[in-house]
Amino acid sequence: MIKIKQIFIDMDGVLVDFVGGALKAHGIKYRPEWPSCVYRMSEALGMTDEEFWLPEMLTEQWWAKLLPEEWATSLCVSLESKCPGLRVLTKPVSHSGSWAGKKTWLCRNLPGLYNRVTMTDDKALQAKPGVLLIDDCDEECDRFIEAGGEAVCVPRPWNSQTQKGGIAEHVLDCVDAIESIQPENPNFPRMQVDCPMPECKPPKGIEVDHG
């Protein structure tokens, strides 16, 4: 059995509804039928990168205001209880607004993970035996496994996975299938996702409207 000592979870497409926010930014009201296994949203919409990345989508406000996926909190709570010390592993776009907005998003939506985030341009650098990545990108999962880690690909229309039941349940079933949890430190402080952290204050002007 593989012993998982650390779980990393991706943001966009796993915890954050990036696609919904991008469709809204482009004034597209309905989710288009997604071409099979096309990961890049610009390609799925038939746009160039220049056409896809509107100026507003490079601001901290835009990234901070993206909605959470409906399973985000329950999935994180379940993973934290399986293997204490859950961390976020995310690859921001090359713009400071994305980096800052992702921190603000965590502050407002999953404050328990606010200080447990690694931002990188290469997720595979974190891969080693006993480390699991939960991600929605086939290529990222493959690279993480090739680099020595484990990966669960979250079923979304843009990857090769087929969903069986709810997303959170599917991911947890996959984790159960590959590991036997033995946390390095069973006393690691548990995340309290619903408990706002006093030191975690978003900048003025950043309001998250879930309406």
Ligand SMILES: [Mg+2]
């Ligand atoms: Mg992703």
